[in-house]
Amino acid sequence: MADHSITGKTVLIAGGGKNLGGLLATDLAERGAKAIVVHYNSPESAAETERTVAAIKAVGAKGLALQADLTSAAAMEKLFADAKTAMGSIDVAVNTVGKVLKKPMVEISEAEFDTMNAVNSKTAFFFLKEAGKHVSDNGKVCTLVTSLLGAFTPFYSSYAGTKAPVEHYTRAAAKEFGECGISVTAIGPGPMDTPFFYPAESSDAQAYHKSAAALSGFTKTGLTDIADIVPWLRFLVTDGWWMTGQTILVNGGYTTM
Numbered sequence: 001m002a003d004h005s006i007t008g009k010t011v012l013i014a015g016g017g018k019n020l021g022g023l024l025a026t027d028l029a030e031r032g033a034k035a036i037v038v039h040y041n042s043p044e045s046a047a048e049t050e051r052t053v054a055a056i057k058a059v060g061a062k063g064l065a066l067q068a069d070l071t072s073a074a075a076m077e078k079l080f081a082d083a084k085t086a087m088g089s090i091d092v093a094v095n096t097v098g099k100v101l102k103k104p105m106v107e108i109s110e111a112e113f114d115t116m117n118a119v120n121s122k123t124a125f126f127f128l129k130e131a132g133k134h135v136s137d138n139g140k141v142c143t144l145v146t147s148l149l150g151a152f153t154p155f156y157s158s159y160a161g162t163k164a165p166v167e168h169y170t171r172a173a174a175k176e177f178g179e180c181g182i183s184v185t186a187i188g189p190g191p192m193d194t195p196f197f198y199p200a201e202s203s204d205a206q207a208y209h210k211s212a213a214a215l216s217g218f219t220k221t222g223l224t225d226i227a228d229i230v231p232w233l234r235f236l237v238t239d240g241w242w243m244t245g246q247t248i249l250v251n252g253g254y255t256t257m
């Protein structure tokens with residue numbers, strides 16, 4: 001019987017320097033992961049990423065920060081290769097990378113669409129490809145998507161639309177990697193209380209999102225709290241391994257599938 005606990009495992013988290021990825025990194029370290037490789041995108045995130053790595057090391061795990069723009073296949077190949085060289089193996093791979101654009105479809109430029117597609121869809125595809133090549137047998141892979149995949153709403157065409165392919169990438173990868181005992185899932189939070197949310201939304205839209213979930217009245221802001229997503233991610237990459245090829249929405253009743 002394969003060991004599906006996090007104890008002694010090596011984890012790679014794309015976008016793991018701060019916010020949800022950072023909290024997941026420290027959570028898994030505290031629960032017994034042997035090593036956490038934390039990817040971050042821009043030099044501006046370096047200081048916060050180093051604080052995350054310090055928190056990982058403070059609980060006795062190995063920690064490593066790697067910087068890269070993952071919108072090229074070559075950069076993704078290097079990330080996985082460097083992580084594996086440094087730590088010896090990759091047992092769990094989680095991709096939290098994403099970019100939001102809220103804009104009427106008729107106003108979205110080709111350059112904006114190409115950027116959204118590169119960050120949300122292309123990055124996810126090549127993350128799964130490299131995970132399939134490098135993650136150990138009986139490993140776990142999870143990608144962050146969005147609860148807007150279950151919504152009927154304007155202005156998020158390029159965001160939800162470029163996250164939508166990840167559902168099929170997840171199904172295909174689950175079928176292809178299953179013979180190695182690797183589970184592959186995707187998780188779609190509702191609007192999260194992070195610095196990424198507020199610049200994209202007007203005050204009226206913020207108020208709507210803060211009241212739209214069935215359980216909004218029981219959270220600090222009404223939005224999805226990253227602390228409520230981490231247990232789901234942890235479950236999917238440990239005891240929840242039997243769920244594979246699935247996208248689940250975790251949003252307090254903001255949308256349903």
